[in-house]
Amino acid sequence: MSQRTVFFISDGTGITAETFGNAILAQFETNFRHVRLPFTDSVDKAHQAVREINHAGIVDGNKSIVFTTLVDMEVLKVITDNCHGMVLDMFSTFVHPLESELNLKSSHRIGRFTDASKSSAYQSRIEAINFSLAHDDGQSNTDLEHSDIILVGVSRSGKTPTSLYLAMQYGLKASNYPLIPDDFERQQLPPALKAHKSKLFGLTIQPERLSEIRNERRPNSKYASLENCRMEVSEAEAMMRRSGIRWLSTTTKSIEEISTTILQEIRPERLAY
Amino acid sequence: MSQRTVFFISDGTGITAETFGNAILAQFETNFRHVRLPFTDSVDKAHQAVREINHAGIVDGNKSIVFTTLVDMEVLKVITDNCHGMVLDMFSTFVHPLESELNLKSSHRIGRFTDASKSSAYQSRIEAINFSLAHDDGQSNTDLEHSDIILVGVSRSGKTPTSLYLAMQYGLKASNYPLIPDDFERQQLPPALKAHKSKLFGLTIQPERLSEIRNERRPNSKYASLENCRMEVSEAEAMMRRSGIRWLSTTTKSIEEISTTILQEIRPERLAY
Numbered sequence: 001m002s003q004r005t006v007f008f009i010s011d012g013t014g015i016t017a018e019t020f021g022n023a024i025l026a027q028f029e030t031n032f033r034h035v036r037l038p039f040t041d042s043v044d045k046a047h048q049a050v051r052e053i054n055h056a057g058i059v060d061g062n063k064s065i066v067f068t069t070l071v072d073m074e075v076l077k078v079i080t081d082n083c084h085g086m087v088l089d090m091f092s093t094f095v096h097p098l099e100s101e102l103n104l105k106s107s108h109r110i111g112r113f114t115d116a117s118k119s120s121a122y123q124s125r126i127e128a129i130n131f132s133l134a135h136d137d138g139q140s141n142t143d144l145e146h147s148d149i150i151l152v153g154v155s156r157s158g159k160t161p162t163s164l165y166l167a168m169q170y171g172l173k174a175s176n177y178p179l180i181p182d183d184f185e186r187q188q189l190p191p192a193l194k195a196h197k198s199k200l201f202g203l204t205i206q207p208e209r210l211s212e213i214r215n216e217r218r219p220n221s222k223y224a225s226l227e228n229c230r231m232e233v234s235e236a237e238a239m240m241r242r243s244g245i246r247w248l249s250t251t252t253k254s255i256e257e258i259s260t261t262i263l264q265e266i267r268p269e270r271l272a273y
Numbered sequence: 274m275s276q277r278t279v280f281f282i283s284d285g286t287g288i289t290a291e292t293f294g295n296a297i298l299a300q301f302e303t304n305f306r307h308v309r310l311p312f313t314d315s316v317d318k319a320h321q322a323v324r325e326i327n328h329a330g331i332v333d334g335n336k337s338i339v340f341t342t343l344v345d346m347e348v349l350k351v352i353t354d355n356c357h358g359m360v361l362d363m364f365s366t367f368v369h370p371l372e373s374e375l376n377l378k379s380s381h382r383i384g385r386f387t388d389a390s391k392s393s394a395y396q397s398r399i400e401a402i403n404f405s406l407a408h409d410d411g412q413s414n415t416d417l418e419h420s421d422i423i424l425v426g427v428s429r430s431g432k433t434p435t436s437l438y439l440a441m442q443y444g445l446k447a448s449n450y451p452l453i454p455d456d457f458e459r460q461q462l463p464p465a466l467k468a469h470k471s472k473l474f475g476l477t478i479q480p481e482r483l484s485e486i487r488n489e490r491r492p493n494s495k496y497a498s499l500e501n502c503r504m505e506v507s508e509a510e511a512m513m514r515r516s517g518i519r520w521l522s523t524t525t526k527s528i529e530e531i532s533t534t535i536l537q538e539i540r541p542e543r544l545a546y
Contacts, residue, residue, distance in 0.1 A: 013533040016296045023289045027379035106300035161402045260286040260311045
């Protein structure tokens, strides 16, 4: 079977190049061999990259696709002048027209996160990750008022990965709090949450899917049984409705889709990105 | 002060549009007001977006910048035909030349994670996040052999956020394991790790920075004292050298840079992305 190789070349981590390149490639019903060439920050490394690209083209019998976010024009020139691949230059393509429109020169600064450890946006992301971990699954009521968002829902409804995503991607302090049978008996939100109603967001899930997920963890338990999942989900949804908090079903949604929807609803004041 | 607004418009979450747009905008020493318009998936919503863009342009006295990843050409046409902003179309710009080169039509499928909950790559990402959480800070030795990567280092050297990033971004099962005074006394890696040496990667950090970080958590403790941090870091580095495991210093690096470097060294067999 004929093959084609796609290269992601960057002066920095190449994560932006790859995220974006993957989104573009997902538009085609075909597979590519992926090669990452991060930290390509010298003319020497660029020549090495050219050799790899041209070699792959010969072996594959197909031109390689080369996504680059190189900001060093000297390094980029080595690639564009010498490689036989198809170069998709994500930097210049958009930066040059923006320079005209903004009437500003671009800084040609490498990497979204250069000197990251010193930037306050980066520090607040790391703080948010630590905060979200410490406030996972109702572990701590301390500092709950410093949360930007508090997710509630039954066990395994998607709260933990969503909290971590909100922290990592947006630098938001996202706590999460389980709704458990005690709460259903009292027919009340957990007492610790009452003071923070504007920050609450509920996650629910189809009982059938919940039962599948719980069965992977604790096979054949009452906890995982469809009957119990039905009861918990129905109680949790009734409680969210009664309390007037916003909620959504995670059943067919990715953590990216869940997070984006939450941000549209909650619009936290503090958004690092 | 004059202002300029930047819009991120997508049929999906808009996260790709925003990540990439931010990387481009970071090249300019100026601030923008950010507006996200995710889930713009109908002609009606497109007209609403046009009104917002044109209104912002009038209020700001500056053309808005509009990054789009719209894949629905009908929706995109409403934007390009009617808005007075500068449209940077990240989809067509690269997809059209790729269609020619690949001799394939693109699927115009929305979103990198459409039907995510059903895709095996997405499932393995969520599994990896759960695995990494369960194996944070040496919490569990069970299943350690299923790790793709095991990070080791002293407390607060950056292991936890890096593990979670590796799981979330790459779907890798990343455990992490602390090196503690007991290990230094024995002058041996923790016994549970010995069978997994090829998966180990060490993180170290400047003692001064470590002391700062630990002082935020436990001010004026022996744990956070510069003297103790110096001792732990020097013992940990000696142990990593002796054991022949690869390592790097996280002091001035972001979790993205740390992760990219680790992947270049470890090259795990299984990479979801």
